[in-house]
Structure formats: C-alpha cells, structure tokens
Amino acid sequence: MPQFAGGGSGIGQTTVEVVLALLFVAVGGLAVSEGLRLGNGWGFDGPQAGYFPFWIGILLISASGVTLVQALRRRGEGRLFVTWPRLFLVFRVLAPAAVYGAAIFFVGIYAASAGLVLWFMRGIGGFPLRQAVPVAAALVTVTFLVFEIWFLVPLPKGPLEHALGF
Amino acid sequence: MGLSCRRVLARCVAVLGLCCVAATAQAWEPSKPVQFYVPAGTGGGADQMARTIQAIVAKHGLMKQPMVVQNKGGGAGAEAFLEVKEKKGDAHLLLITLSSLFTTPLATGVPFRWTDLTPVKMLALDEFVLWVNTESPWKSVAELVAAGKTQKLRMGGTGSRQEDHIITVAIGRATGAQFTYVPYKGGGEVAVQLVGGHVDTTVNNPIEAVSHWKAGKVRPLCVFDSKPMPYPQKITETMAWADIPTCKSQGLDVEYLMLRGIFMPAGVSAEQVRFYVDLLDKVRATPEWKELMAQGAFNQTALEGAEFRAWLEREEERHRQLMAEAGFLAK
Amino acid sequence: MSELAALFHGFSIALEPTNLALMVAGIVLGVLIGVLPGLGGANGVAILLPLTFTLEPVSAIILLSCIYWGALFGGAITSILFNIPGEPWSVATTFDGYPMAQNGRAAEALTAAFTSSFIGAFVAILVITFVSPLVAGFALRFGPAEFFAVMFLAFASFIGLSSGSPFKTMASMMVGFLLAGVGLDTVTGELRGTFGSTELMRGFNFLVVVIGLFGISEILQSIEEGLTFRGREGRIDLRAVLRTWAEMLRHKAIVVRSALIGCWMGITPAGATPASFMSYGVARRLSRHGREFGQGRIEGVIAPETAAHAAGTSALLPMLTLGIPGSPTAAVLLGGLIMWGLQPGPMLFVEQKDFVWGLIASMYLGNVVGLVIVLVAVPWFAAILRVPFPVIAAIILVVCAIGAYTVNNAAFDIVLMLIFGVLGYVMKKLDYPLAPLVLALVLGDRTEQSFRQALLLSEGSFAIFVSNGLVASIMALGFLMLFWPVLSKLWSRRPAAAGA
Numbered sequence: 001m002p003q004f005a006g007g008g009s010g011i012g013q014t015t016v017e018v019v020l021a022l023l024f025v026a027v028g029g030l031a032v033s034e035g036l037r038l039g040n041g042w043g044f045d046g047p048q049a050g051y052f053p054f055w056i057g058i059l060l061i062s063a064s065g066v067t068l069v070q071a072l073r074r075r076g077e078g079r080l081f082v083t084w085p086r087l088f089l090v091f092r093v094l095a096p097a098a099v100y101g102a103a104i105f106f107v108g109i110y111a112a113s114a115g116l117v118l119w120f121m122r123g124i125g126g127f128p129l130r131q132a133v134p135v136a137a138a139l140v141t142v143t144f145l146v147f148e149i150w151f152l153v154p155l156p157k158g159p160l161e162h163a164l165g166f
Numbered sequence: 167m168g169l170s171c172r173r174v175l176a177r178c179v180a181v182l183g184l185c186c187v188a189a190t191a192q193a194w195e196p197s198k199p200v201q202f203y204v205p206a207g208t209g210g211g212a213d214q215m216a217r218t219i220q221a222i223v224a225k226h227g228l229m230k231q232p233m234v235v236q237n238k239g240g241g242a243g244a245e246a247f248l249e250v251k252e253k254k255g256d257a258h259l260l261l262i263t264l265s266s267l268f269t270t271p272l273a274t275g276v277p278f279r280w281t282d283l284t285p286v287k288m289l290a291l292d293e294f295v296l297w298v299n300t301e302s303p304w305k306s307v308a309e310l311v312a313a314g315k316t317q318k319l320r321m322g323g324t325g326s327r328q329e330d331h332i333i334t335v336a337i338g339r340a341t342g343a344q345f346t347y348v349p350y351k352g353g354g355e356v357a358v359q360l361v362g363g364h365v366d367t368t369v370n371n372p373i374e375a376v377s378h379w380k381a382g383k384v385r386p387l388c389v390f391d392s393k394p395m396p397y398p399q400k401i402t403e404t405m406a407w408a409d410i411p412t413c414k415s416q417g418l419d420v421e422y423l424m425l426r427g428i429f430m431p432a433g434v435s436a437e438q439v440r441f442y443v444d445l446l447d448k449v450r451a452t453p454e455w456k457e458l459m460a461q462g463a464f465n466q467t468a469l470e471g472a473e474f475r476a477w478l479e480r481e482e483e484r485h486r487q488l489m490a491e492a493g494f495l496a497k
Numbered sequence: 498m499s500e501l502a503a504l505f506h507g508f509s510i511a512l513e514p515t516n517l518a519l520m521v522a523g524i525v526l527g528v529l530i531g532v533l534p535g536l537g538g539a540n541g542v543a544i545l546l547p548l549t550f551t552l553e554p555v556s557a558i559i560l561l562s563c564i565y566w567g568a569l570f571g572g573a574i575t576s577i578l579f580n581i582p583g584e585p586w587s588v589a590t591t592f593d594g595y596p597m598a599q600n601g602r603a604a605e606a607l608t609a610a611f612t613s614s615f616i617g618a619f620v621a622i623l624v625i626t627f628v629s630p631l632v633a634g635f636a637l638r639f640g641p642a643e644f645f646a647v648m649f650l651a652f653a654s655f656i657g658l659s660s661g662s663p664f665k666t667m668a669s670m671m672v673g674f675l676l677a678g679v680g681l682d683t684v685t686g687e688l689r690g691t692f693g694s695t696e697l698m699r700g701f702n703f704l705v706v707v708i709g710l711f712g713i714s715e716i717l718q719s720i721e722e723g724l725t726f727r728g729r730e731g732r733i734d735l736r737a738v739l740r741t742w743a744e745m746l747r748h749k750a751i752v753v754r755s756a757l758i759g760c761w762m763g764i765t766p767a768g769a770t771p772a773s774f775m776s777y778g779v780a781r782r783l784s785r786h787g788r789e790f791g792q793g794r795i796e797g798v799i800a801p802e803t804a805a806h807a808a809g810t811s812a813l814l815p816m817l818t819l820g821i822p823g824s825p826t827a828a829v830l831l832g833g834l835i836m837w838g839l840q841p842g843p844m845l846f847v848e849q850k851d852f853v854w855g856l857i858a859s860m861y862l863g864n865v866v867g868l869v870i871v872l873v874a875v876p877w878f879a880a881i882l883r884v885p886f887p888v889i890a891a892i893i894l895v896v897c898a899i900g901a902y903t904v905n906n907a908a909f910d911i912v913l914m915l916i917f918g919v920l921g922y923v924m925k926k927l928d929y930p931l932a933p934l935v936l937a938l939v940l941g942d943r944t945e946q947s948f949r950q951a952l953l954l955s956e957g958s959f960a961i962f963v964s965n966g967l968v969a970s971i972m973a974l975g976f977l978m979l980f981w982p983v984l985s986k987l988w989s990r991r992p993a994a995a996g997a
Contacts, residue, residue, distance in 0.1 A: 225551075236906055238699075238905065238906065239699075240680065240681075240698045240699025240700065240905065241680065241681050241688060241691070241695075241698030241699065242681050242686065244695070244698055245695065245698050245699050245905075248695050273686050274681075274686075274687070274688050276695075276698075318956070320954055325683065325686060326682075326683060326684055326685050326686030327685075327686035328686065331686075346953060346954070346956065347953075348641070348950050348953045348954055349683055349684055349686070349950070350683075350950070351683055351946075354819075354820045354821050354831075355821055357820070358636065358637065358819050358820070358821050359640060361637055361819075362636075362637035362638060362639065362640060363637075364640030364641065364954065365954075376840060376842075377820055377840045377841060377842020377843060377844060377845070378842060378843065380840075380842065380843075380844045381842060381843035381844050383843065461840065494686075
C-alpha cells in the first residue's frame with residue numbers, strides 16, 4: 001500500500017489506472033470476438049456488420065495498452081487515487097445507492113426511495129427523524145402523484161402498492 | 167343484478183339480450199391502467215395505430231381505466247415480445263403487433279413464438295404499394311422490371327430481414343429483376359429518400375407515402391393484395407386508392423399484407439379476452455377509426471378466435487418459407 | 498406578402514384568451530417535464546395527446562408545442578445545476594454550464610442558457626416564416642452520404658479539443674462507439690454485442706449512460722470532497738439576468754454563428770444533438786480563450802444552447818413538410834397531427850393554412866412567454882443549490898433512477914446507471930475525458946448506419962462521398978475542421994516567419 005507524503009494511505013493511482021485499462025482491454029477483446037463472429041471483412045458493398053466492432057475493439061485495446069504501459073512506468077511516483085477515509089465517505093453513498101438499486105426489484109421504487117431519503121438524511125446528514133420522515137413522505141407522494149396519477153407513467157411497484165390495489 | 171335480470175327476463179325476451187350483455191361486461195373489467203405495448207419506436211405505423219386507439223378509448227370513454235401506450239422497440243420488437251411472454255396471466259397488458267411478430271424470432275433466433283401469447287383480435291391489414299419517383303421513366307411494373315434486368319435498382323425499405331426486405335426478395339425471385347436493398351430506420355424516412363431520388367423504388371405502406379403522392383412526387387405502380395383497395399375517394403386529381411391495380415394483374419405475382427393485431431399474455435381467462443374484443447369492436451365503430459382506415463387505405467379484414475389463430479398459423483408458415491428462400495433465417 | 502397576412506391571422510388565433518392561457522399552462526408544465534429526466538417532452542406530449550381531443554386542433558397543437566418549448570427550456574436547468582443532461586442536446590451545455598454553477602455563477606449560466614435558447618429558437622422561427630418555401634425541400638437532397646458527411650463534420654469540429662492524454666481520449670471515444678453499437682444492427686438485422694442477453698437487446702440508451710456518467714459520478718465526487726456541492730454561494734437575484742445580458746452582447750458573433758449552424762442542422766435534418774456539439778466545438782476552436790472552455794466560460798453555454806434550439810425548432814419544418822420527425826418529441830407531435838386528420842407533408846401548408854400559421858404564431862408567442870416565465874424563476878432554480886447535500890443527493894438519486902427506468906421501463910437500467918456512475922467517477926479521477934464517449938454514443942450508431950447505407954447505394958465505391966457539390970463541400974469542411982489546429986498554427990506562424 002503506497003504511502004503519500006502528505007499523510008494518510010489509500011489506493012494508489014497506478015492500481016486504478018491499471019485496473020481500468022485492463023477492463024477496457026477486456027471490453028475491446030469482447031468487441032473483437034463479436035466482430036469476428038459477425039464477419040469483420042469488407043464486402044463488395046461496404047463493411048460487414050462486424051467490421052466496426054472489430055476495428056474499434058482493436059483501437060480500444062491499443063489505446064488502453066499504451067495507457068497501461070504509461071501507468072506502469074509511473075508506478076514509483078506513489079500518487080494516491082483516493083485515501084481510505086475518503087473512500088469510506090464514497091461508500092457511505094455508494095453502498096446505500098447499490099442497496100437502493102437492488103431493493104427496487106423487490107419492494108418497488110416508492111418504498112425504496114423513501115428508505116433512501118431516510119438513510120441519507122438520518123445516517124449521513126444527521127437530521128432528526130421528525131425532519132427526515134416528512135421529506136421522505138413528501139417526495140414519495142409527489143412522485144406518485146406526478147408519475148402514476150397525472151402522467152400515467154407506471155414505475156416499478158412492490159407488494160405494498162399491490163396490497164393497496166395498484 | 168341477478169334479481170333484476172330475472173324480472174326482466176320474465177317480461178321481455180328482447181331486453182334479455184341487452185341485459186346479459188351488460189352482465190358479461192360487468193363480469194370483468196380492468197381494475198387498473200392498461201399497459202399497451204408497441205414493439206417498435208415512436209412515430210411508426212404500429213405506434214400511430216396504438217396511439218389512435220388510446221385516443222379513441224379516452225375520447226369516447228370506452229373504458230373506465232386509462233390506457234397507457236409504451237414503446238419497447240429494442241431488438242426489432244424482441245424486447246416487447248419476451249416481456250409479454252414473461253407476464254403470463256396479466257390481464258392489464260395489451261400488445262399491438264406487426265409482421266415482426268413472425269420475422270424477428272425467425273431472423274434473430276430469440277426464443278419466442280406467437281403461440282406464447284393470447285391472440286385477441288386482428289384489427290386490420292396494412293397494404294404495401296410499389297412506388298417510384300414521378301420523375302423516373304417507369305410508368306408500369308413491366309417497365310420497372312425491364313429496367314431491373316439491365317441495371318441494379320436501389321430499393322429503400324424499413325429495417326433488414328423484415329417485411330420490406332422480404333417483399334424485395336420476393337419481387338426479385340418472381341421477375342428476375344435485380345435489387346440493391348438499402349435499409350432505413352423508419353417508413354417516413356424511406357418515402358423521403360424516394361422523393362429525394364436517393365433510391366429508385368420503395369414498397370411503402372399507403373399512409374407513409376400518401377402525402378408525397380398527393381403532392382405529385384411519387385407514383386404508385388401496384389398494390390401487393392389480391393384485389394384493389396376499396397377506397398374510391400380521389401387522393402390526387404386523377405387517382406384514388408381504388409385505381410391502383412393489383413400487382414398480380416400487372417404480371418408481378420407477389421402478395422403481402424401486414425398484420426395489425428392485438429394480443430394479450432398467455433394464461434388469461436376467456437372472459438378477459440372477451441372484454442377486450444368488445445372494446446376493440448367499439449373502437450372500430452367510431453368515426454375516428456374509420457377515418458384512420460381510409461387515410462391509410464387499410465385492408466379492413468378483422469378476425470378473432472379460431473379464425474385468427476388459423477390465419478396466424480398460416481402466416482407464420484408462409485414467413486418461414488419466404489425467409490428461408492431469402493436466406494434470412496437465423497443460423 | 499401572403500405569408501405575412503397568414504401570420505397575422507395566425508397571431509389573432511393564438512392570442513385568443515383560451516389559447517393564451519393554454520400557452521402559459523403548457524410552458525409551466527413543460528418546464529416541469531424538462532426538469533424531471535423521467536418525463537421527457539415526448540412523454541408529456543404523448544400522455545396529454547388524448548386529453549387534447551376535446552380542444553380545437555389549433556388550440557391543442559398550441560398546448561402541445563408549448564409543452565415542447567417548456568421542456569426545452571427546462572432541460573438546461575438540470576444540466577447546469579446538477580450536471581445531469583435530460584436530453585442528448587443538453588450534454589454540451591453541461592461542459593461549461595456546470596462549472597459555472599460550481600463557481601457560484603448558476604444564475605448567469607441559467608440566464609445565458611435560457612436567453613440563448615430563446616434567440617436560437619427565434620431565429621429558426623424567422624427562417625421558417627420567411628424562407629420556408631426555399632428551404633423546405635432542402636432535406637430531400639440529404640441521402641445517406643450527405644448524412645454521413647454531416648456526422649463527420651460534427652465529429653471533426655469536436656475532436657482533438659480535449660486536453661490530456663490522447664490515448665485516454667481515444668479509449669473514451671471507442672467505448673462510446675462500442676456502447677452505441679450494441680443492439681440490433683439496422684443494416685443487416687443481426688443482433689450485435691448482446692451475448693444472448695435480453696436486457697442488452699435494447700442497447701445502451703444515451704440517457705441511462707449519461708445520467709450515470711455525469712449525474713451519479715458527480716454525487717460520488719462531491720461526497721468524496723466533503724459532503725457538499727461546490728459553489729452554492731453567490732448572489733442570486735434578478736439583476737444577474739441584466740448582467741448576463743450585458744455580457745452576452747459581447748458574444749454577438751457566437752450567437753449568430755451558432756443560430757445559423759443550428760438552423761442548417763435542423764433543416765437538413767441532422768438534428769439538435771450534432772448541432773450543439775458542433776457549435777460548441779466551433780466556438781471553442783475560433784475563440785481566443787479556447788483553452789479556458791470547460792472551466793466555466795459563458796460562451797460554452799451560449800454556443801450549444803443557441804444551436805440546439807435553433808436546430809430543434811427548424812427541424813419542425815421538415816417534419817411539417819416532409820413528415821420526417823427530428824426527435825422523439827417531434828415524432829409524437831407528428832402522430833398527433835395524423836390523429837387530428839392533418840397529414841404532414843408538402844400539402845399541409847396549402848391545405849391547412851390556418852393550422853400551420855396558427856402553429857407558427859404560437860411558436861413566436863410561446864417562446865416569448867416561455868422566456869419571461871423561466872427568467873423570473875431563475876433565482877428559485879438557483880436556490881435549489883442551497884438545499885443541504887444529503888437531502889438533495891438523495892432526491893437526485895431518486896429522480897435519476899426514475900429517469901433511467903422510464904427510458905425503457907426497465908429496472909435493469911437503474912443498475913446500469915449506477916455502474917456507469919462508478920465508471921464515470923473513476924474515469925474522471927483518472928483524467929479520461931467523458932465528452933468524446935458521449936459524442937460517440939449519441940452519434941455513433943447513425944454515423945455507422947449512414948456510412949454503410951451510402952456504400953450499399955454506391956456498391957462499395959467511396960466516390961459517393963464526393964459525388965455532388967453538397968456532399969463534397971460538407972466533407973471538405975469536415976477535413977478543414979479536423980486539421981484546423983494544424984492549419985491555424987501554420988497561419989499564425991506565417992507572418993512571424995515573414996517578419997523574421
């Protein structure tokens with residue numbers, strides 16, 4: 001774990017650079033294989049369906065390859081991508097957001113949204129419940145009215161809404 | 167209800183019919199908004215028809231719950247088909263279909279057949295007309311075909327391995343004319359490309375090309391139906407839809423009509439299907455619907471029940487054959 | 498001048514009290530729709546369409562087109578305040594609009610955006626009013642080769658602008674192209690890059706990717722930097738409007754040029770999205786302060802907004818005369834016309850004079866009414882930034898999730914949005930430019946498609962890209978733009994060399 005002169009430790013810039021470049025190389029590889037499957041040639045009347053995916057994949061792999069090498073060369077500089085305490089902060093938002101995304105599949109968007117607002121206000125903002133609950137309730141009610149009732153845009157619903165007959 | 171019905175029954179047989187129609191209508195009706203899926207993007211023929219139905223239902227108050235149109239055009243409709251297939255037994259879901267009901271599964275290999283759905287009603291069939299630019303030298307099918315034997319004609323159409331493409335290949339096989347098929351995203355775009363002279367000919371649906379025809383920019387050569395279209399009102403100064411000859415009479419033996427039908431997910435009750443059949447019958451009786459039919463010169467064949475199923479069976483087989491001949495089947 | 502007489506008749510129709518009231522209602526509703534990414538203009542128009550059947554066709558189209566104007570104005574608000582573009586053509590507005598808001602100049606950015614939209618739309622309406630017979634047929638000359646040339650021009654005027662590693666720029670753009678290619682290939686009808694997944698069949702929608710890359714990643718970055726949106730201070734009052742107008746006067750040339758780019762792109766009809774990118778690119782290329790673009794220069798807001806709205810408005814011309822819609826919203830309006838028994842096409846201007854001129858008159862009035870309404874509301878919009886971060890972040894997340902969901906009515910897209918949020922956060926921190934990714938994502942599909950269509954038509958010959966004056970000159974302009982940095986260096990060196 002690289003140490004930063006200014007104090008604190010965290011994830012090194014190089015590590016993230018390398019991971020992202022490798023990810024792009026992998027995506028490029030997928031594109032190349034898909035291009036080969038569809039036919040990457042140049043027919044008499046223009047490129048086949050796989051021509052662009054194939055060459056774009058090759059370009060992506062080459063560009064990310066260069067970035068990868070550049071990142072590895074700068075390995076010694078020990079620059080930090082993010083310090084642990086800051087990463088922790090990010091996760092305090094990202095984790096509930098991920099849970100929120102998953103919860104939508106089970107309890108619908110309204111219940112999940114209310115939960116998210118409560119969590120953010122209470123857990124992150126430190127607001128008392130007597131402020132958080134009305135905000136959550138108001139948000140859910142307004143969204144429900146605007147989308148379901150006025151504009152007839154059906155949003156994902158869970159057991160609660162079904163029990164209420166929607 | 168039951169009691170009053172019995173009393174009425176005792177008095178008058180004529181009213182009996184009415185009373186029981188009311189009784190079945192009450193038996194089931196939607197309890198929440200009805201989703202109406204369109205397996206294509208906004209602005210196309212299926213979308214227009216779905217939105218017209220939505221508007222007619224709302225305007226005439228034909229249903230207590232609102233109808234909500236949603237476009238799910240991903241993968242040439244595969245997205246919508248697979249989703250409706252998933253939602254077995256959901257009686258608040260309708261699907262409007264076009265030829266992609268057959269062509270998409272055959273061309274892409276997605277695991278879906280029309281038998282995964284409950285057919286409700288065929289509303290109409292959409293015609294296809296062979297068009298050329300007014301400034302082109304071709305005045306008849308024979309002239310166009312003759313030209314197609316000495317040069318490659320550029321045919322514009324909607325999508326690839328779909329109805330326009332199938333017709334193009336069928337014309338080629340029937341006459342020996344050579345075509346380069348150029349796919350575009352929508353029928354309106356195709357019509358404009360013809361007017362602009364970027365393609366030589368198209369097989370646009372009437373509604374896609376009618377305004378250009380009125381303006382004298384395009385010329386219809388024939389219609390791919392067994393008989394001329396039954397709309398005698400003049401569209402241009404000299405011609406009506408009814409004046410366009412059938413392709414067969416012009417020596418081009420190709421017939422093709424596109425389904426505009428309504429489906430529900432599998433596993434719904436007969437009663438629920440009945441409700442929507444009645445609803446669609448009411449829609450078809452409105453002046454707005456008749457106007458849409460006249461404007462788009464639709465073939466107003468409407469089928470339901472066993473007849474509709476038999477038709478679907480036949481059409482699917484025909485599409486399989488046509489697409490196999492053209493080499494469009496998924497490997 | 499029969500056009501003028503017809504226009505004044507149109508004004509008399511549009512100025513009836515009921516129609517005026519509908520106009521105001523439409524604008525307010527439209528702004529609301531524009532602010533919520535889940536309710537695009539297309540959505541609002543589509544849903545209200547059935548309701549409008551109780552109205553006269555002219556009144557109905559006034560209501561609907563005012564919702565359209567309102568939504569156009571509203572789209573800029575989220576771009577500037579939260580870095581969340583609600584429509585593809587608002588993306589370029591975020592490049593400088595959001596940094597301006599962060600520097601405490603939210604009110605100026607909003608005013609500039611609204612005023613530019615207004616001017617762009619206004620110029621386009623003038624074009625529609627007075628030269629429509631001349632330009633109405635122009636779109637007909639656009640075949641696949643010409644479309645490709647325009648797309649090439651849009652890319653060429655934008656490319657090479659981002660500073661930083663060229664390899665990262667390239668990787669970013671290639672990812673955009675790959676994302677754009679997922680789904681059904683129009684030309685062959687084959688599924689590409691879906692790897693058997695139903696969820697991927699619909700492809701990567703621009704909105705889902707951009708809400709994630711721009712909006713969600715911004716929340717992550719903000720919290721990392723200390724739980725706050727930067728720049729929520731700053732004086733916010735109506736005087737900011739006057740100050741901004743004074744500042745905009747100094748950028749007259751940009752306004753005029755952007756409006757012209759927009760009108761041209763709308764009539765062709767390439768659409769508002771390439772217009773906004775192109776206008777931004779050109780403004781930056783020709784500006785002496787080009788290097789400061791992206792850090793909050795007002796020209797970077799004026800250029801894309803003016804062009805986007807000039808294009809969005811003038812695109813109604815090909816829609817009315819040829820029946821080709823320039824955007825999903827226009828497509829729904831088109832559907833509406835047909836339902837009212839008005840067949841869009843060359844004959845509409847002849848057969849339905851009242852309707853067409855009523856619509857054009859309502860464009861003039863709707864825009865003026867819209868501008869007044871949104872300008873008055875500027876301080877309120879800007880005040881949103883004072884809401885405490887935990888509250889606003891949660892609300893943004895919810896609104897983004899709804900936005901991502903409603904694009905395709907797919908909950909999977911919410912997950913995608915979060916993934917792109919993380920990707921955007923990482924890419925930004927590693928100095929990958931995101932603009933090339935979005936540009937490629939938005940235009941990649943159409944570019945590839947028209948390229949391949951053109952070659953189908955020419956049977957594989959590249960000569961089609963120089964086959965007539967129009968396509969050849971657009972291509973030449975594209976190459977000029979592409980090599981502009983080199984050329985301008987040569988140009989500026991020449992006098993110096995001569996002096997030495």
